[in-house]
Amino acid sequence: MRVLLSTYGTRGDVEPLVALAVRLRALGVEVRMCAPPDEEFTERLAGLGIQLVPVGPPVKALMRGTSLPSAADLSRYRTEMVHTQFDIFPAAADGCDALVAAGLAQIAARSVAEAAGIRYVYVSYSAVNLPSPHHAPPPRPGWPEPEVNDNLTLWELDARTVNAQFGGPLNGHRAALGLPPVDNVRDHVFTDQPWLAADPVLGPWRETPGLDVLQTGAWTLPDERPLPAALVTFLDAGTPPVYVGFGSMRPSPDIARKAIEAIRARGHRALVSRGWADLELVDDRDDCFAIGEVSHQRLFGRVAAVVHHGGAGTTVTAARAGVPQVVVPLQLADNPYWAGQVADLHIGAALDSPAPTVESLGVAFKTALAPETRARAKALSTEIRTDGATVAAGLLLDALR
Numbered sequence: 001m002r003v004l005l006s007t008y009g010t011r012g013d014v015e016p017l018v019a020l021a022v023r024l025r026a027l028g029v030e031v032r033m034c035a036p037p038d039e040e041f042t043e044r045l046a047g048l049g050i051q052l053v054p055v056g057p058p059v060k061a062l063m064r065g066t067s068l069p070s071a072a073d074l075s076r077y078r079t080e081m082v083h084t085q086f087d088i089f090p091a092a093a094d095g096c097d098a099l100v101a102a103g104l105a106q107i108a109a110r111s112v113a114e115a116a117g118i119r120y121v122y123v124s125y126s127a128v129n130l131p132s133p134h135h136a137p138p139p140r141p142g143w144p145e146p147e148v149n150d151n152l153t154l155w156e157l158d159a160r161t162v163n164a165q166f167g168g169p170l171n172g173h174r175a176a177l178g179l180p181p182v183d184n185v186r187d188h189v190f191t192d193q194p195w196l197a198a199d200p201v202l203g204p205w206r207e208t209p210g211l212d213v214l215q216t217g218a219w220t221l222p223d224e225r226p227l228p229a230a231l232v233t234f235l236d237a238g239t240p241p242v243y244v245g246f247g248s249m250r251p252s253p254d255i256a257r258k259a260i261e262a263i264r265a266r267g268h269r270a271l272v273s274r275g276w277a278d279l280e281l282v283d284d285r286d287d288c289f290a291i292g293e294v295s296h297q298r299l300f301g302r303v304a305a306v307v308h309h310g311g312a313g314t315t316v317t318a319a320r321a322g323v324p325q326v327v328v329p330l331q332l333a334d335n336p337y338w339a340g341q342v343a344d345l346h347i348g349a350a351l352d353s354p355a356p357t358v359e360s361l362g363v364a365f366k367t368a369l370a371p372e373t374r375a376r377a378k379a380l381s382t383e384i385r386t387d388g389a390t391v392a393a394g395l396l397l398d399a400l401r
Contacts, residue, residue, distance in 0.1 A: 217388025245273030322381030
């Protein structure tokens with residue numbers, strides 16, 4: 001039995017599918033994965049013995065600047081990606097029994113699966129990405145933000161925007177495959193029974209007519225890598241520091257300086273993760289330390305709070321560790337959603353702006369570092385599931401059998 005997994009994006013998009021791939025292989029399933037050709041993904045999959053089918057340009061190169069590409073460039077990238085997927089997916093899916101696609105960018109996946117006569121599953125990592133009257137669509141880079149407050153109207157406008165971007169290219173390729181056209185690209189990609197790979201306590205799905213969502217829990221793997229010796233020395237040298245990191249995202253240029261200033265004002269040490277943005281320390285004082293890639297699962301239990309951008313993976317890892325969070329959401333994708341969840345669950349604080357001030361960070365730290373917030377975060381950590389990828393692998397295998 002063979003399964004093709006596919007996504008395009010940063011580490012937060014790739015890593016959940018890696019978790020599913022590992023669980024599927026443990027059940028005897030052969031796995032291939034379509035993903036960006038970034039070096040870290042290539043090395044990650046090679047180390048696990050998972051075949052990578054590279055698709056599209058490296059994501060890190062697209063995010064090298066201090067801001068996102070222009071709307072025109074993003075539109076061009078999206079159209080080119082559809083053509084690239086139709087060029088690559090058919091061969092990648094050859095001999096496969098199912099295709100699991102993660103993210104709206106996977107425009108070609110369902111059509112390729114349909115033409116090949118194999119099972120297709122769409123998965124989202126956050127409830128906010130799926131249409132519902134209970135929330136508005138997430139911000140989509142390069143697309144206009146309508147000035148409407150009704151959620152259903154916003155989702156209708158969202159569908160029209162997706163159609164305008166992808167309808168022509170998608171239906172052109174479907175015609176070449178002998179498939180009928182689709183009139184709602186977004187819902188065609190999502191299907192009426194999408195999977196939701198998010199924790200039901202941290203990011204629950206609210207029942208919505210027309211969508212039979214199957215929520216499995218977040219897809220994660222144990223990360224048992226030991227922490228670097230220099231980091232352990234820093235951790236052991238004083239009270240738990242506040243972690244500041246934005247992963248693959250590029251926050252406002254001076255966020256490290258502002259965060260360190262606000263952290264010091266609260267009497268805490270700071271731990272800065274460089275990430276793709278290459279964040280740096282502001283001075284050589286011994287109350288701050290900079291790190292590269294480390295195991296968050298091992299680290300977060302040793303920090304006082306986690307400052308991050310609101311990625312699904314970081315949010316669930318911090319929640320599992322029982323550590324308070326301060327979310328500085330970039331205004332795109334699911335970042336604002338996870339910021340809101342952290343605030344609503346009273347396990348931390350969320351800021352409204354991606355470029356906060358020292359003062360607004362100070363207010364957020366006061367909330368996050370309060371004893372009652374830590375107690376709530378600790379209590380909620382016992383409710384977070386860790387078996388999402390195992391559940392999903394079992395469900396897929398049962399369906400194929």
